[in-house]
Amino acid sequence: MRAWDKLSLRARLGLLYTVLLVFSVVLVGCYSYWNIWQLFISNKSSQLRARAKPIIEHWLIDNDLANSDNPHLKLNPQKAFILARDLTSRDTVAIVLNQKGDIIANGKRLPEEPEAPTPDKHYLRRALAGENEVTYRSQVNGKPVLVLLIPLRPQPASPRIFGVIQMSTLLTDIREILFHHGAMLVSLVAIILILGIGTGFWLIGASLKDLQVLLVSCDQISKGNLSQRVSVKNHRDEISRLAVSFNRMIEKLEATFASQQRFVANAAHELMTPLTGLRGSLEVLLRGAQDDPSAMARLSKGMYREVNRLIRLCEQLLGLSQLESSSNVNKQPIVLSEFFNEFKADAQVLAGGRSLTIQQGPCVKVSADPDLLKQILLNLLSNALRYSPSETPVVIGWKLVVGEVEIWVSDQGQGMDAETLSHAFEPFYQGKNTVVSGDKGIGLGLSLAKSMVEAQGGMIRIESEPGKGTTVSFTLPLK
Amino acid sequence: MSTDKNDNKIKILVIEDDPVITEFLCTGLRYEGYEVTPRTTGKAGLDALQQATFDLIILDVMLPDIDGFEVCQHIRNHASNIPILMLTVKKAISDRVRGLDSGADDYMTKPFSFDELLARIRALLRRSGRIHESKRLQAGAIVLDLQTREVTKDGKKINLTPTEFGLLELFMRHPHRVFTRETLLNRVLGYDYDGGTNIIDVHISHLRSKLGDRPPRLIRTIYAVGYAFYPEETST
Ligand SMILES: Nc1ncnc2c1ncn2[C@@H]1O[C@H](COP(=O)(O)OP(=O)(O)OP(=O)(O)O)[C@@H](O)[C@H]1O
Ligand SMILES: [Mg+2]
Numbered sequence: 001m002r003a004w005d006k007l008s009l010r011a012r013l014g015l016l017y018t019v020l021l022v023f024s025v026v027l028v029g030c031y032s033y034w035n036i037w038q039l040f041i042s043n044k045s046s047q048l049r050a051r052a053k054p055i056i057e058h059w060l061i062d063n064d065l066a067n068s069d070n071p072h073l074k075l076n077p078q079k080a081f082i083l084a085r086d087l088t089s090r091d092t093v094a095i096v097l098n099q100k101g102d103i104i105a106n107g108k109r110l111p112e113e114p115e116a117p118t119p120d121k122h123y124l125r126r127a128l129a130g131e132n133e134v135t136y137r138s139q140v141n142g143k144p145v146l147v148l149l150i151p152l153r154p155q156p157a158s159p160r161i162f163g164v165i166q167m168s169t170l171l172t173d174i175r176e177i178l179f180h181h182g183a184m185l186v187s188l189v190a191i192i193l194i195l196g197i198g199t200g201f202w203l204i205g206a207s208l209k210d211l212q213v214l215l216v217s218c219d220q221i222s223k224g225n226l227s228q229r230v231s232v233k234n235h236r237d238e239i240s241r242l243a244v245s246f247n248r249m250i251e252k253l254e255a256t257f258a259s260q261q262r263f264v265a266n267a268a269h270e271l272m273t274p275l276t277g278l279r280g281s282l283e284v285l286l287r288g289a290q291d292d293p294s295a296m297a298r299l300s301k302g303m304y305r306e307v308n309r310l311i312r313l314c315e316q317l318l319g320l321s322q323l324e325s326s327s328n329v330n331k332q333p334i335v336l337s338e339f340f341n342e343f344k345a346d347a348q349v350l351a352g353g354r355s356l357t358i359q360q361g362p363c364v365k366v367s368a369d370p371d372l373l374k375q376i377l378l379n380l381l382s383n384a385l386r387y388s389p390s391e392t393p394v395v396i397g398w399k400l401v402v403g404e405v406e407i408w409v410s411d412q413g414q415g416m417d418a419e420t421l422s423h424a425f426e427p428f429y430q431g432k433n434t435v436v437s438g439d440k441g442i443g444l445g446l447s448l449a450k451s452m453v454e455a456q457g458g459m460i461r462i463e464s465e466p467g468k469g470t471t472v473s474f475t476l477p478l479k
Numbered sequence: 480m481s482t483d484k485n486d487n488k489i490k491i492l493v494i495e496d497d498p499v500i501t502e503f504l505c506t507g508l509r510y511e512g513y514e515v516t517p518r519t520t521g522k523a524g525l526d527a528l529q530q531a532t533f534d535l536i537i538l539d540v541m542l543p544d545i546d547g548f549e550v551c552q553h554i555r556n557h558a559s560n561i562p563i564l565m566l567t568v569k570k571a572i573s574d575r576v577r578g579l580d581s582g583a584d585d586y587m588t589k590p591f592s593f594d595e596l597l598a599r600i601r602a603l604l605r606r607s608g609r610i611h612e613s614k615r616l617q618a619g620a621i622v623l624d625l626q627t628r629e630v631t632k633d634g635k636k637i638n639l640t641p642t643e644f645g646l647l648e649l650f651m652r653h654p655h656r657v658f659t660r661e662t663l664l665n666r667v668l669g670y671d672y673d674g675g676t677n678i679i680d681v682h683i684s685h686l687r688s689k690l691g692d693r694p695p696r697l698i699r700t701i702y703a704v705g706y707a708f709y710p711e712e713t714s715t
Contacts, residue, residue: 280503303499
C-alpha cells in the first residue's frame with residue numbers, strides 16, 4: 001500500500017486500467033478458446049454418429065436383428081466384427097462390447113489404423129443403462145481421443161440393449177487447428193493489450209496534462225508570482241472547471257494584494273512628509289540654529305505639529321485595522337436626541353467659535369456603537385469645518401427613512417468637484433480643495449467614516465455641489 | 480544669522496506647501512548664507528519668478544494647485560536655465576525619469592538629509608557657474624587645500640587630525656561667526672556623537688598649538704558661548 005501511495009496519479013490510473021484490460025481480454029480469450037474447442041468436439045461427434053447410424057441400421061437388417069424379439073439374443077463375434085470393421089476408418093476405430101461390457105470384436109486390422117482405448121467402466125455402464133449419446137475424452141499412448149458410446153438396440157426406440165459400440169477417433173487434427181487458433185488468439189490478445197495499454201496511458205496522460213499545467217502554475221504562484229494564470233483548453237471537464245475557479249481565486253487574491261500594497265505605499269508616503277519635516281528641522285537645529293532662540297521656537301513648534309500629525313495618522317490607521325474584525329463593534333440601543341445632547345459639547349470644541357446647529361429630528365432609537373457614531377460625526381464635522389468659510393453655518397440633523405434613520409452633516413462651503421466626489425472614500429485620497437481652517441488632513445477621514453458606518457450595517461453617501469456646499473448622510477438601523 | 484559679508488548673496492526660491500518643511504529649509508539655508516524666498520503654491524512660485532531673479536529653485540512635486548512637473552516645464556518653456564532641484568516622496572524610477580524629463584536638474588526623495596541637500600545645492604550652483612568654489616580656503620598666512628586636505632602656514636605644512644581639519648574648515652568658511660561647543664560638536668563629530676562638549680575644548684587647544692596661535696588669537700574663546708574665528712586683517 002505504501003508503494004501504491006507513492007505512485008503518481010497517472011501511474012496509478014494507468015496501472016489500474018492495465019490490470020482491468022489484461023483481466024478482461026484474457027477472460028474473453030479463454031472463453032472463446034474453450035467455446036471453439038467445445039464446438040469442434042460436438043461437431044466431430046455428430047459427424048461420427050451421422051456416419052455410424054446408417055451403417056448400424058444396415059447391419060441390423062442384414063443380420064435379421066432388427067425385428068428379433070429374443071430377449072436372450074447373443075452377439076455373434078463374427079457379425080460383431082463385420083460391424084466393427086465397417087465402422088473403422090483411417091482415423092476412427094470401433095470396438096463392439098456385449099451386455100456385460102466384454103470386448104467381443106475390435107475393428108482395428110491395419111497397422112495405420114488407430115488403437116482403441118480401453119473402455120471406461122463408468123461411461124460404459126451409463127451407455128448400457130440406456131443413455132444414447134455418451135461422449136467423453138480419453139487418451140491412447142498419450143494421444144487425445146474422442147470416445148463415443150452407441151448402445152445397440154433392435155429398434156431405435158427399443159428399450160432392449162444387446163451391446164455397445166465404442167467408437168474412438170484421434171483428436172490430433174483438432175488439436176492442430178486449435179493450436180493455430182490459440183496462437184492467433186494469443187497474438188490478437190497481445191496486440192489488443194499493447195494498443196489498449198498504449199492508448200490508455202496516452203489518454204490518461206492527455207487528460208491529466210491539464211492537471212500537470214495546474215500544478216506547475218500553483219508552484220509558480222506559491223513562489224510569489226501572482227500574475228501567473230493557468231491556461232487550459234476549453235474542455236468542460238472537472239480539471240478545466242477547477243482551473244477556471246482557481247484563476248478566479250488568484251485574480252481576487254491579486255486584487256486584494258494590490259490594494260493592500262497601494263494602501264501600505266500610501267501610508268508610508270503619508271508618514272514620509274512629517275518625517276521629512278522632523279528630520280530636517282532637527283538637522284538644522286543641530287547644525288547651529290539651536291543657538292538662536294527664535295529659530296529654536298519656530299522649528300520646535302513645527303516639529304510638535306509634525307509629531308501630532310504622525311500620532312493622528314497612526315490612530316486612524318489603527319482605527320481602520322480594528323474595524324476589520326466585527327467583534328470590535330459594540331452595538332447597543334441609542335436614543336438619538338440624548339446622544340446628540342451629549343455630543344454637542346464635543347462638537348462645539350471642534351467648531352471653536354463657529355456656528356454649529358444640531359437640528360432635533362424625530363424621537364427614535366437606533367442600534368449602533370456610540371463610540372463609532374461619535375467618531376463618524378467628528379470626522380464629518382471636521383471636514384465640514386475645514387472646507388467651508390468660517391461665516392457659513394454647519395448643520396447636523398437626522399430624519400426617518402424607510403426602516404432606517406438617516407443622519408446628515410451639511411455645510412455651505414466650496415463643495416466637491418466630480419473627481420473628488422468619485423474618489424472621496426478612497427483611503428489617502430485628498431481633493432484639490434483649499435483648506436479654509438485648521439491643518440491639512442491625511443485623506444483618511446471619509447474612508448474611515450465609511451468603514452465605521454458599514455461595520456454597523458449602514459450606508460454613507462455624499463451630495464455636493466461645487467460652490468454651494470456638501471451634505472454627507474449615513475444610515476443606521478432602527479432599534 | 481549669516482555672517483557672510485557678501486552682499487550679492489545667492490538667491491533661492493523654495494516652492495513647497497508643507498509649512499514645517501518650508502520652515503526648516505528657510506532657516507537652514509539662511510544659516511548657510513543663502514537668501515531664501517518661500518512660496519507655497521506653484522502659481523505663487525511662478526509669479527515670484529517674474530518679479531525677481533533667482534539662482535536656484537527648490538521645487539516640491541506635490542503642490543496644492545499645479546503639479547511640480549508642470550511648474551518645472553513651465554519654467555523651462557520660458558527658456559530659463561535656472562537650476563531646479565525637485566523634492567518628492569515617490570521612490571518610483573518613473574517619477575525620477577519624469578522629473579528629469581520635465582527639466583529638473585536634480586532630484587531628492589523625502590525624507591532627505593539636510594547635509595546632502597546642501598551638497599546638491601552647491602554642486603548645482605557650481606555646475607551652472609553661479610559660484611566658483613575654489614579648491615582652497617585662505618585666511619592670512621593659513622591656506623587650507625580642500626582637495627589634498629593639507630594645511631600650510633607661511634608655506635610650512637601642518638599635520639592636522641581629521642577632526643581638527645574639520646574645525647578649521649568650518650571656522651574658515653564662516654569667519655567671525657560664533658559657534659557654540661554643541662554646534663561644533665554636531666558639525667564636526669556628527670549629530671549622533673554622545674560624549675560631552677569638553678572634547679571640543681581639547682580639540683581646539685590642539686589646533687591652536689599646531690597653528691602656533693598666540694593672543695590676540697585667530698580662534699577666540701567667546702566667554703560663556705563658544706568660539707569664533709577672526710582671520711588676520713593684514714592679508715597678503
Ligand atoms: N465637507 C466637504 N466639503 C468639501 N470637500 C470635502 C468635504 N469633505 C471632504 N472633502 C474632500 O474630500 C477629500 C477627502 O476627505 P477626507 O476626510 O477623507 O480626508 P481629509 O479631510 O483631507 O483628511 P483627514 O480627514 O484624514 O484629516 C478631502 O481632501 C476634500 O477634498
Ligand atoms: Mg477629513
